[in-house]
Amino acid sequence: MSRRLEEILSNPEMQYLINNANNIENIQKYLPILSELAKKVKKHNTWFIEGLARCRVPYKDIEKYIDLDEILIDNCSIVGNIEIIRQLRNQKQDYQDYYVSSVIDIVCKTSEKTLEQTNKIEEYLTEKKYKYRFLPPDIYVIEFKSPNIKIPNQFGVYRYIDTEIEKQNLRIYFLIAAENNIIIRRNSIIEVVYIENFALFSLLFKFYRYTEKDKKDLEKYEKSREGLEKIIDKGFHEKDLEKIMKIFGKEERDKIMKKIKSYVDSHPDTIYKKLLELNIWFYRAY
Structure with a gap:
């Protein structure tokens, strides 16, 4: 020591x-x-x-x-x-x-x-x-x-x-x-x-990590499309969004958006399309 x-x-x-x-x-x-x-x-x-x-x-x-x-x-x-x-x-x-x-x-x-x-x-x-x-x-x-x-x-x-x-x-x-x-x-x-909407944050983290298990989880969640839509539509409060932007730097946010787009490309009807609107939240400070 x-x-x-x-x-x-x-x-x-x-x-x-x-x-x-x-x-x-x-x-x-x-x-x-x-x-x-x-x-x-x-x-x-x-x-x-x-x-x-x-x-x-x-x-x-x-x-x-x-x-x-x-x-x-x-x-x-x-x-x-x-x-x-x-x-x-x-x-x-x-x-x-x-x-x-x-x-x-x-x-x-x-x-x-x-x-x-x-x-x-x-x-x-x-x-x-x-x-x-x-x-x-x-x-x-x-x-x-x-x-x-x-x-x-x-x-x-x-x-x-x-x-x-x-x-x-x-x-x-x-x-x-x-x-x-x-x-x-x-x-x-x-x-x-x-973070009040930890369910939405946990979804984002799955796209950040994006292992094969995460992909399967994301697909399984879509069986409850209505419930999933409620989680996404609830979004984040202003203060929570500020915290998230500190947790995920610009490079990490880029990675999340890239993985969401990749998922959407292979699942055209996915409810996760709504997450692409996070671009507005993630990049408004730049």
Whole structure:
């Protein structure tokens, strides 16, 4: 370990962050020291470890035991495939056999809403008499190999809940985080963002990544054309659009539009044609 990295990790401010990783209200105040830590992580021999037994489960298994509509509060949004399916599920029964992650990521607009969302989930699980426990913040860690030191990779206000539904032999994890939380990755530092229409953002991310699985997912979503159209037509609020333009730089936005056009070329009647209107949003600043 370099002397500078040792100095950062032993700094009282850094020690406070490590010891209180998921209970820090004013996390932006600590952005300078976390940014410096992130630079050192990039240069040193480190591992990123996830301590969850993440797997893929049928959406119907989650829906049978967890009412996502009931537990989700205002100013909190679910992220990823599961949110797309949640909004499309009433359109077609086909989605009942669709597989999603056993980890349910929820982002809330404020730290207060994050704690309120946590309480709502806890009350629901208690009412249903499901086994659950809160997990420590070091479930996701950065591990330095020399010497062996582990620290959380997220700082701010967040909670991890491990839920066991015995009758189904099903384990679900809730990850609830506040906007502006800071996450350290191997090559970067990112800030958690809250976007009201995370379903639309998740669609865009599929075009950004555009693997074979993503293409199949996009095709499957079109079976619920009406529901998909509602997601797209809802669009983004001004503030959310500004966040998205920070997440995706011009090169990334170009890539997304190129993949959308490629999909439209091979699927002439696709509802995703509407996404081409994103050109107006994506490039108006240029």
